[in-house]
Amino acid sequence: MEEILRKLQKEASGSKHRAIKESCTWAIETLDSPDAAIKIPPYQLREKCLLPLQLALESKSMKLAQQALAGMQKLLSDERFVSVETDSDEKQLLNQMLNAVKVTPSLNEDLQVEVMKAPGKMVFSFERNCGSEDDEIKYEGSG
DSSP: OHHHHHHHHHHOOSGGGHHHHHHHHHHHHHHHSTTHHHHSOHHHHHHHHHHHHHHHHHTTOHHHHHHHHHHHHHHHHOGGGOOOSOOOGGGSHHHHHHHHTTTGGGSOHHHHHHHHHHHHHHHHHHHHHHOOTTOOOOOTTOO
16 A cells, blocks of 8 residues: 555645645555554544545546555555444445545546446455355344
8 A cells, every 4th residue: 555655645746736745645654653553443544545545536637546546446455444343434444435436426437437446346355355155144133
């Protein structure tokens, strides 16, 4: 994740993208902290990393948006960002991702397609990381 954030930080040149650069710096510093994975809950790590990715999408720059999408895909596959416990709605992975991509309707069509693939990848990633064929799913009311 850090590598993608560094690439995004480098590509976000000029004062127009200053907020992207600053939020990348903040996220990288957080992730590089030795205690980050232990002391910072996954939802807070996601918030810090999704902010520069969201800003990159909102910039409507194809180059920055592609880095943002790569970052979102990486976030889904990195176990530091996955939480098994039930967070409040706004802290859940799905809601945080959807909030980050709310700019989708204003993107060009190619980027819209890529953004819309993210929820499917998220479900697949969650099932791969948290479930297995041996797990039995019990529904409320079932015996």
